[in-house]
Amino acid sequence: MAAATATPSTTLSKPSSLPFNHTRAFPKTLPIFPSPPRPAVKPLFLVSSKNPLSDVLPVQRAEDSAWEDEKPREECGVVGIYGDPEASRLCYLALHALQHRGQEGAGIVTVHDNVLQSVTGVGLVSDVFNQSKLDQLPGSLAIGHVRYSTAGQSMLKNVQPFVAGYRFGSVGVAHNGNLVNYRTLRSNLEDSGSIFNTTSDTEVVLHLIATSKHRPFILRIVDACEKLKGAYSIVFVTEDKLVAVRDPFGFRPLVMGRRSNGAVVFASETCALDLIEATYEREVFPGEVLVVDKNGVQSLCLMSHPQPKQCIFEHIYFALPNSVVFGRSVYESRRRFGEILASESPVDCDVVIAVPDSGVVAALGYAAKAGVPFQQGLIRSHYVGRTFIEPSQKIRDFGVKLKLSPVRAVLEGKRVVVVDDSIVRGTTSSKIVRLLKEAGAKEVHMRIASPPIIGSCYYGVDTPSSEELISNRMSVEEIRDFIGSDSLAFLPFDSLKKLLGSDSPNFCYACFSGNYPVEPTELKVKRVGDFVDDGLNGSLESIGGGWVQANRNQIKVGS
Numbered sequence: 001m002a003a004a005t006a007t008p009s010t011t012l013s014k015p016s017s018l019p020f021n022h023t024r025a026f027p028k029t030l031p032i033f034p035s036p037p038r039p040a041v042k043p044l045f046l047v048s049s050k051n052p053l054s055d056v057l058p059v060q061r062a063e064d065s066a067w068e069d070e071k072p073r074e075e076c077g078v079v080g081i082y083g084d085p086e087a088s089r090l091c092y093l094a095l096h097a098l099q100h101r102g103q104e105g106a107g108i109v110t111v112h113d114n115v116l117q118s119v120t121g122v123g124l125v126s127d128v129f130n131q132s133k134l135d136q137l138p139g140s141l142a143i144g145h146v147r148y149s150t151a152g153q154s155m156l157k158n159v160q161p162f163v164a165g166y167r168f169g170s171v172g173v174a175h176n177g178n179l180v181n182y183r184t185l186r187s188n189l190e191d192s193g194s195i196f197n198t199t200s201d202t203e204v205v206l207h208l209i210a211t212s213k214h215r216p217f218i219l220r221i222v223d224a225c226e227k228l229k230g231a232y233s234i235v236f237v238t239e240d241k242l243v244a245v246r247d248p249f250g251f252r253p254l255v256m257g258r259r260s261n262g263a264v265v266f267a268s269e270t271c272a273l274d275l276i277e278a279t280y281e282r283e284v285f286p287g288e289v290l291v292v293d294k295n296g297v298q299s300l301c302l303m304s305h306p307q308p309k310q311c312i313f314e315h316i317y318f319a320l321p322n323s324v325v326f327g328r329s330v331y332e333s334r335r336r337f338g339e340i341l342a343s344e345s346p347v348d349c350d351v352v353i354a355v356p357d358s359g360v361v362a363a364l365g366y367a368a369k370a371g372v373p374f375q376q377g378l379i380r381s382h383y384v385g386r387t388f389i390e391p392s393q394k395i396r397d398f399g400v401k402l403k404l405s406p407v408r409a410v411l412e413g414k415r416v417v418v419v420d421d422s423i424v425r426g427t428t429s430s431k432i433v434r435l436l437k438e439a440g441a442k443e444v445h446m447r448i449a450s451p452p453i454i455g456s457c458y459y460g461v462d463t464p465s466s467e468e469l470i471s472n473r474m475s476v477e478e479i480r481d482f483i484g485s486d487s488l489a490f491l492p493f494d495s496l497k498k499l500l501g502s503d504s505p506n507f508c509y510a511c512f513s514g515n516y517p518v519e520p521t522e523l524k525v526k527r528v529g530d531f532v533d534d535g536l537n538g539s540l541e542s543i544g545g546g547w548v549q550a551n552r553n554q555i556k557v558g559s
């Protein structure tokens with residue numbers, strides 16, 4: 001193996017600074033945000049929800065489920081728009097752009113005549129919304145959410161945004177992330193008389209706002225957020241304000257942009273801004289609270305100022321390559337990951353292919369650096385959902401074959417490098433290697449554009465328990481043997497950190513290192529088998545189900 005040549009990239013965009021030089025208007029003396037008079041007789045919010053699956057027979061999940069079920073699951077996507085008469089339609093389009101971050105549910109809340117109106121549903125954005133649903137959502141102020149359930153069961157009442165009325169008005173909330181002190185907060189609130197309607201960690205935020213003693217309303221949000229621990233990028237909507245908050249560690253992304261008519265837009269990724277022709281302005285900084293109303297945009301910040309710990313997995317897998325996340329181009333990051341693999345783990349080969357879609361950019365980087373052609377050796381079907389009818393006779397690797405088709409003309413007789421973004425349990429990788437060999441590949445060399453995953457995520461990414469992670473149980477050589485490839489190499493952890501340069505300390509690497517920046521005090525991990533694998537473990541129904549205590553010895557705190 002060649003020596004590493006990784007140096008801080010000059011091609012990556014400059015890391016964003018993480019300043020706190022914006023106005024700190026906390027403590028609570030703000031003479032701002034006088035509430036406008038509200039009509040006394042109007043309901044505070046209207047809700048319309050429908051589960052599109054309820055019209056049909058219960059859907060059986062095939063045991064041999066989709067191949068990407070082994071991947072860590074995206075968390076959620078949020079969007080907020082202030083000051084555009086087409087707010088709900090823009091929200092709907094932005095949610096389409098964020099659909100890769102969650103496919104189990106979607107919702108939009110708008111404000112019209114000081115009333116919050118909500119439409120939510122189970123399924124894809126296109127399942128939930130149609131013309132008449134969007135017609136029910138007038139107004140120039142809106143928030144939206146696409147959901148993958150990382151906490152709370154996957155059911156309609158857990159689909160966000162949530163809307164709640166409290167003594168002085170109503171508020172809607174859409175949350176991306178996972179709170180590590182959810183159970184403590186919830187039980188404290190329940191002890192004080194709060195009644196919960198969902199199993200989502202986001203609901204505690206609403207209760208904390210409702211029970212806060214602070215005035216004006218914006219300081220209730222600040223007060224509530226300061227009680228949260230863990231990952232949260234949240235947009236709130238009230239009768240007259242849009243509020244965006246990012247947790248002090250900045251685990252999950254949140255960006256701000258502006259449309260040419262002056263409308264302010266917040267979104268989880270810049271790809272959503274691009275779609276609705278909003279110009280990217282900047283990130284919402286870790287620990288920042290941005291308030292948008294008729295007076296403009298005001299920046300406050302939370303009390304805690306730790307070193308940021310932004311999720312590196314956004315660059316490895318979750319975000320779309322056309323997004324800029326944490327001030328960096330995701331495409332450039334992935335291309336460099338591939339180049340590093342080619343430099344540090346070269347192998348004689350005839351062709352470089354990718355496991356589509358998330359391995360494609362790294363494979364392009366590998367091929368360019370190695371001087372070997374990149375070809376499409378695996379074709380992905382984009383039309384297979386998570387449910388399908390199994391053949392009556394068991395076909396080996398059925399789920400993977402349904403999603404990925406090998407191209408014999410590219411593979412036959414060739415020494416193939418196949419690049420994937422990560423290995424979780426290893427079962428899908430073994431099926432891919434087998435597919436490639438059955439299609440005639442002479443040699444299969446697996447290259448992984450991330451370090452080995454050894455720990456679960458507690459900050460909003462659905463990973464299996466650490467016992468199920470193959471890199472937690474086996475050496476690289478043992479994994480190679482298990483998946484049946486001729487060679488296997490991961491992106492070296494040190495090279496990843498070198499690539500990030502001086503920005504490296506601002507990233508979370510806990511799933512690669514086991515060093516958790518925020519102690520997961522409640523130590524929740526899913527039961528073995530609860531994570532939906534590629535047909536070998538668990539069932540989709542069990543997502544978000546029971547939790548068991550993790551082994552405290554697995555948890556290290558600190559960077």
Ligand code: SF4
Binds near residue numbers: 310313314508509511
């Ligand atoms: S543990 Fe891994 S997936 Fe979770 S926030 Fe940290 S880097 Fe991201």
